[in-house]
Amino acid sequence: MKPLWVILVLLANLGFTCSPHVNALFIRKNEHGVVLLLLYVDDMIITRDDADVISTDDGIYLSQAKYASDLLARAGITDRRTESTPLEPNVRFTPMDDTVLDNPTLYRQLVGGLVYLTVTRPDITYPVHVLSQFLSAPRTTHYAAVLRILRYIKGTLFHGLYFSAHSSLSLQAYSDADWAGDPTDRRSTTGYCLFLGNALISWRAKKQTFTTRSSTEAEYRALADTTAEVISIRWLLEDLGAPQSSPTDVFYDNRSAI
Template sequence: MVTLKLLLAISTIKQWHTLQIDINNAFLNGDLNEEVYMSLPKGLTVSLSSCADPPLVCKLHKSIYGLKQSSRQWYTTLSDALLSAGFKQSQADYTLFTKGQDDQFIALLVYVDDIIIAGPNLKLLHQLQHSLHARFKLKALGTLKYFLGFEIARSERGLFISQRQYTINLLEDTGYLGSKPAKTPMDPKLKLDNIQGEPLADPSQYRRLIGRLLYLTLSRPDITYSVHTLSQFMSAPRTTHLQAVHHLLRFLKGSPGQGLLYSSTSSLHLRAFSDSDWAACPLTRRSTTGFCVFIGDCLISWRTKKQPTISKSSAEAEYRALAATASELTWLQYILADLHIHSSTPAFIYCDNLSAVHIANNPTFHERTKHIELDCHFIRDKIKAGSIRLIPVRSSLQLADAFTKALSSTSLNSHISKMTVHDIHRPS
């Protein structure tokens, strides 16, 4: 989904057209009107008269729904058709295909049988639709407006993406559509563990809610940390965890239409905010990495993730977060290169821990850092190569703080407002 948001942001900034296609892939290598889909394999002879119920073995001529290999066969069929049409497959994201240059450029993004095509030349996009229609049964859905639960709206200011209907359906199914809104997704004073509260009699309800909330985090950075924290108790949820989920649902009630605004006047420069807490998890004492990545003013990627090992200091935890952020930026730079967008300036990473910044900028081996895994020093190579630049920032301006801890309503609203998060459905 990061590639989707990046493509939408670039399409908005560069004024590209975006169209949507839906392909019918029920039967991958044949006509839907055929009556026979199976035959006996070569070398197998069975006499129907010799047995009343013979153990017949059949061979499929084509992959159909329900088979384990169907998805792979469909992807191979579609990708072969695109490659034969002159498209190049991205090595950073295999669902992205590109073709041409400048005004003849076309970007194609595939999600199973749903396709987005974008480019500056609308005539070429329609020609691509016709060429795909000659091989597949497809439905041209016109300008991109609704895709995989995301609602896309365009205006002179740019493009707005949200999951408003998905959120409303979630609140309606759980009975919280008429509840009193909460000011924060999680109480900052709440400390969850696996001891307090009673075990739930039916954990499936909790797991189902967390699964739906995880998909909602794709357009709601404000609930990412809360959902990440609650998802750690899916194996054995308790009543305290379910109460925290209900509090989160009340927060969603206050702004179901909140989403991301991709400004048409934004730049194409990558910048990121990286942060980490230190040993805040009461169960494992591991730290949590949080970062958010912008292209210009457009938020395209964010993450909350518990670190795999225990950090001995806050500087080490921040240093590991910097390495994770650098990895995300490197991947995004590969995607931008596939979209023919090259920047002469390095990507910026804002960090509020000076010790971590000094460790990353100083290639000299230190006694205090010899226990850190070699892959964490990946950021040093990127800084030396000039593709990434570290910039100190005050803690009060660290936007990634929202992805490492539960904030008060004042702090959360202050950070979220700087991430181009808006609610166009709320009266101003």
Template sequence: MHGDLVEEVYMEQPPGFVAQGESGRVCKLKKSLYGLKQSPRAWFGRFSSVIIGFGMQRSMCDHTVFFKHTNDGCILLVVYVDDIIITGSDAAGIEALKSFLKEKFHTKDLEVLKYFLGIEVAHSRKGIFLSQRKYVLDLLDDTGMLGSKPCETPMEQGVRLVAGEGEAFDSPERYRKLVGKLNYLTITRPDIAFPVSVVSQFMQAPMRTHWEGAVGIVKYLKNAPGKGILYADHGHMRVEAFSDADWAGSLSDRRSTTGYCVFIGGNLVSWKSKKQTVVARSSAESEYRAMAHVTCEITWVHNVLKEVGVEVMKPIRLWCDNQAAIHISNNPVFHERTKHIEVDCHFVREKV
């Protein structure tokens, strides 16, 4: 994993090892070392050049994905630092790629994918099931909640967490560590995406109520630690998306929260719950901003599928439950529903 350096980099001689008669001198690095700023870039640059030498192309939508179209199908390679997944429809091409990697790097073939970066993969006749069961059990053990009573919901309905209210939590580092782990868990648990996004807003100065909210999510996870996502064959490759927003849902700054999910072939592949960056002055505006976010996501998903040679059934459907936002998307002319947005534009323009 020591990539080649393009620029000249020097380091001090390591403590406890000074070459005889060479005190005061420095070492010139030929390859990058761990801890060096250039190390990640140098390693990925070297790995990319080797993979491209095999005939793979780097995805323009996601730079950690490489693909190659062959007469027998497609080969896909996904890399995270030095952990690699290889898949595709060309079995002979996959074997050739494995042999090529063994020649260039010290690699180990772990056969069929079962575990990757904390994500457990189970294959069955129904499809592929992704979960983080071990990760959840380790989280329960770390927080001392293996013996706690499980909750039915990740967050109680009607609970509103506000910044700066109540008693300050005595260990902010512990809170940040827990929320960080919960954030990683949303990879396979869309059911906790919203409550995790809420507790993530108080990282700087968490209160006792915020900690209790995070603990509530952990107790909910104990209810079903092996819950995850099943990817099955539903007989089609339609791309569908759903968007929603809670207008002025945050009590502290009255910003709305965007929520969306994208399905490919009836399987959930992308989802997010995130507070909007500005205050929306109407429900139509907040819903329309949510539609804009999910439209960007749909475009990205479509481009990824196009690169790897998957034909997408068109038109791609975007579902929204706000009639005003739907009318705005169909009619670009300002009308009564968006008058306040136009007034704001003209008011600022006049002042400028």
């Protein structure tokens, strides 16, 4: 691999300039449009072998159906049983549920695979986030919950992301949080999603760092995280030559936090 400074010189000679907002993003604009180069990405990048991409005049559909099928086979799920939801309503997990798995290897492999699948399956982001917190000592209840997610995926195998060619470029966001949702440490979970027109482009479910003392505080922290993501996406859109001409609406349901 070439030293980083050599790569940077080559990029400069090719007409690429570094984004003022994202250090790893390099941009080159010409009469045909905008060319992007991401110099470094994290582990959450999908490869051609793992993704199904269908492109038409109306838009692009992206899924990981083949990868999901391989994950089902690894779990040994071969019957026709499916689930309508990835988690049971109002279920809560703790590190002390039932008994410890004798061999946690398969659990860790399946959860890792599910994390990778969330790249195109935002509908399983929250349950996967919850179950990934028990990788060090998973219990039988946690493993049963992983199998439920997989059976839900089996019934929704071809779900994915659709990006319409006719969508507007107006950015809007939705934000929410539970309060003290984790029964063990009483921390809250932040959740948000961002749409560019009718295309879902960013989403997250993550436990908050601190234990909050009120629902207002938990919701306010979620709103702050959502706002930070909105600003980041607005910067990226500006780099892409599609700046937002008006403020971004962030939809929220907590009057005190607003």
